Amino acid sequence: xxxxxxxxxxxxxxxxxxxxxxxxxxxxxxxxxxxxxxxxxxxxxxxxxxxxxxxxxxxx
Ligand SMILES: [Zn+2]
Numbered sequence: 204x205x206x207x208x209x210x211x212x213x214x215x216x217x218x219x220x221x222x223x224x225x226x227x228x229x230x231x232x233x234x235x236x237x238x239x240x241x242x243x244x245x246x247x248x249x250x251x252x253x254x255x256x257x258x259x260x261x262x263x
Contacts, residue, residue, distance in 0.1 A: 208234070209223065209234050210223075210234060211223060211234055211235050211236040211238075211239055212233050212234065212235055212239075212250070212253045212254065213235065213236075213239040213242060213249070213250075213253065214236060214238070214239060216236055218234075221236045221237070221238070222236065222237060223235065223236055224236075224237065224240065226243075228254060228255075229255060229256075233254065247260035248260070
């Protein structure tokens with residue numbers, strides 16, 4: 204299933220602007236640029252509002 208929003212979930216740049224990498228979460232595909240991958244790793248609370256249940260990441 205292709206996601207209609209092929210853009211970095213954070214900066215919203217698309218594949219024409221920057222390389223994007225796909226990740227899957229809750230049976231949905233999301234895209235993120237290399238610049239923002241560290242946000243997922245180090246500061247996932249920034250994803251609250253961008254990803255469903257992102258507020259629960261910290262509790263893991
Ligand atoms: Zn980005």
